[in-house]
Amino acid sequence: MAGDFRRAHGAGGEAGAGEGEAEGQDIGARLRELRKMYGLSQRELAKRAGVTNGTISLIEQNRISPSIGSLKKVLGGFPISIADFLTLDLKPRAKVFYAAKELREIAGGDVSFRLVGRDTRGRAIQMMHERYKPGADTGEEMLSHAGEECGIVISGVLQLTVGxxxxxLVPGDAYYFDSRLPHRFHNPGTVDCVIVSACTPPSF
Incomplete structure (x- = not known):
């Protein structure tokens, strides 16, 4: 089948001699799942990828086993690499969405840190909703830890010391710095300061 596919659809050199085939996986099901995730019909994907509708249909039915070159051409209709297509879990098993009440409070008092997710184990990034009451800060001692962090001020005023x-900073202003530099957050205003921040790797 794969040889027939290359002869029928690869006359222009899609699959060169010796090029491997995408074996050992349900390519058809993965392609169908990916196409539906992006809300594309077979016709729309075929137009994007520059192949025929029949090609997409046959691959999704596993009636043909495309060469790596041919599969790469089909995947040209998505913003995804062939490596990610073959390895990415297209149906996330971890929690994706969080209601406001599900954010975990890890500080409290004059400074509130609400973490997205119950914990950060296995995560590469930590994201938080931060709130500083008037006059609140992260303490006299400067903070310092490995990683990088960034944030955007949503409301209020933030006085940020880095190095x-x-x-x-006022609403709309942002920051991004190497967390190894000594830093401190302080609200010098008369209303709460709210920030949405991210840090990698997670520090909590």
């Missing part, structure tokens, strides 16, 4: 620099 030897001090800056007052």
């Amino acid at each position: 030897g620099e001090v800056r007052r």
Whole structure:
């Protein structure tokens, strides 16, 4: 079948001599799942990829086993690499969506850190909703840890110290720095300061 597919659809050199085939996986089911995730019909995907509708249909039915080159051409209709297509879990098993009440409070008091997710084990990034009451800060002692962090001020005023620099940030302003630099967060305003932040690797 794969040889017939190359002869029928690869006359232009899609699959060169010696090129392997995508074996050992249910390519058809994965392609169908991916296409539906992006809300595409077979016709729309075929147009994007520059192949015939029949090609997409036959692959999804596993009636042909495409060469790696041919599969790469079909996947050109998506923003995904062939490696990710073959390895990515297309049906996430971990929790994806979180209601506001599901964010986990890890601080409390004058400074509130609400974490997205119950914990950060196995995660490469930590994201939080931060709130600082007027006059609140992260303490006299400067913070320092491995990683990088960034954030956007949503409301209020934030006075951020990073290394030897001090800056007052207002809504819409943002920051991004190497977390190994000594840093401190302070709200010098008269209303709560709210920030949405991210840190990698997770520090909590």
